[in-house]
Amino acid sequence: MASLTSDNEQPPTNSNSSSTDHVRKKKSLFASSPSSSRGNAASVPTRDGDSHPRWRSEKQQRIYSAKLIQALRQVRLSSSSSATTSSPTAQKRGKAVREAADRALAVSARGRTLWSRAILANRIKLKFRKQKRPRQTVIPAVTTVVTTGATSSRGRKRRVSVVGLNKKSLPTVNRKVRSLGRLVPGCKKESVPVILEEATDYIQALEMQVRAMNSLVELLSGYSTPGSDSAPPPI
């Protein structure tokens, strides 16, 4: 498990070029379906993607896809090697896949967000060391990201203002923010702006994860259907 993260922590040009060379043929199938499915997914491209281009770029999708495939390969090998009688229950296998996908997602975040660090820390069980030390550096990273997001939001034609942040409703808002913080990994005890910032990043990362796994499922189910089609169905 430590080797997985150390492999993927190499500078992105080297590792990604080598891995994408291996899976270049697969990427041509794989990248066409996510890009077309991203184009067809109604709400995604019309929404503002400029504020956080990180999770919507093609490059990020490739990076994540490569890591996901590596992680899934490891899950597959471990499950096939450790299968005693029959394979473990469907839930355990599904959970193992989910954990591998989350790990790949967290590594793709390059350690800049709280939730990604929390996911990785939970896996490696270095909980206290990993969460205490980067805490000092998280604030400048958050502020730079938020600044770029806010300036781009200033340029939009339609200004949306927020109501309901008055003093009376503050406890309600606080409660909701707390429950939101419980949903995002690693943000149970953070302050309100940190939770909001982490939530925006987490949502975009989850969306990318859903898109990538959808494409992978389509690809695999295209291969699993018996008989004629040897290519995945065009989407």
Add this chain to the structure above:
Amino acid sequence: MSSRRSRSSRQTGTSMISEDQINDLVVQLHRLLPELGNNNRRSGKVSASKVLQETCTYIRNLNKEVDDLSERLSQLLESTDSAQAALIRSLLM
């Protein structure tokens, strides 16, 4: 903008957080949510608690979707038979 950010970064440990900052973050969050309603088209105002509620729901939905997808993926990885498994293995490796 940067001065506000640096001021708030020093104050993040306490609870004195500027409301504008929270406003901005809530607006950002609102933009990410799937725009189901027509209420945000008509007026330029969003309710903070509604945004937060929808965010919680949306994250739960996304998590559930990822869980379902990973279960399907695990089934697919297990159930492909040998000829196609060799094909997939050659692609994955």
